[in-house]
Amino acid sequence: MAGASKWDDLRDRMISGLAMAVVGLGLVWAGGPWFAMLAAFVSGVMLWELSRMVAPEKVRAAWQIGVLGAASVLLANSIPYGAVLLLAPLIYGAYLLQRWLVLFVAFGIAILAAGYGLIEFRNEHGMVWIVWLMLVVIATDIFGYFAGRFIGGPKFWPAVSPKKTWSGIVAGWLAAIAIGFIFRTFTNAGVDLPWVSMLLSMASQAGDFAESGLKRKMGVKDSSNLLPGHGGLFDRFDGMLGAVLFMLIVAQVVYVPEVRF
Incomplete structure (x- = not known):
């Protein structure tokens, strides 16, 4: 049953993740x-x-x-x-x-x-770049999750996060680049958006590792048990935290084109 255990958290992760995405995107739109x-x-x-x-x-x-x-x-x-x-x-x-x-x-x-x-x-700046941020973080997490389990391979930083693999890390970068190309089709962000999206993905992963390191330091598995399959909000939004801070810093030095619907 080792194969089953590798996927035993998938259902709960998908349900709670979808619920958070729907609520989050709805309130971003509002x-x-x-x-x-x-x-x-x-x-x-x-x-x-x-x-x-x-x-x-x-x-x-x-x-x-x-x-x-x-x-x-x-x-x-x-x-x-x-x-x-x-x-x-x-x-x-x-x-x-x-x-x-x-x-x-x-x-x-x-x-x-x-x-x-x-x-x-x-x-x-409106909602479009918040949606871009959310999609990059979500895609980084989802593609990293599946690539890590389907492909596996060497661990990225086992001392801090033993489940993260290089295949999952790189898959997250590639997914972010793809989202950057998609957003280029209806915004005037320019040719830099795909690689900026990859940097955002890296910042998201850095937030994930930072929270993993904190939990190891504190001797806990999850930040809380609020979300089935995810632990707490901190466990779910650690990547978002890193990405948001990166986006806010970049916005101070780079022009952010406004896109409103």
Whole structure:
């Protein structure tokens, strides 16, 4: 039954992944307060999961940090100079948890900056590039998953993520390049989009490895058990986190053509 065990998580992964994709794409399309609430909710849950990993016995503190994180992301995009509010859950969390402070603050900054930046990016550039981001991350994950299991081969970084193979990593890059070519057909992004898509895929994989390393450091298998077949939101959105941060950095130095429907 070794062959069956290799695929035993596929059904749950597909169901929960499809549900998240449908809800996510719907709220990206809706934009405005709907997308802002989605970004704030995901940020808050990920901050809650991070707090649980850092100090699992401090259940009440984790909830407080998560709620404060979601509120700070939502309010930061609603008032002038609101970004300063993102410091509140980090300071409060460091005070309550009092352990692994460097890791908590580093990952906390990444989570909150990604949530805040996504809302700003959606408002300024529209939905098309958010959809591009999501599709690159999803394709990287899906093609990496199937290539790793069908092709297998040498492991990419077994000390951090023992299931990831070079075949899966490269398949994710190729899928991202293909999406870049598709988006070139109806946008004016130019000839650079396919290789930028590959870099986005790499950033997504880096986010995945970073969270895997964090879990190994904390001695946990999953960030939580919220999602069947996926663990927690942090497990599902670790790649998205890396990709979002990369996209936000690139957007500061490269012109992002606006595409609206």
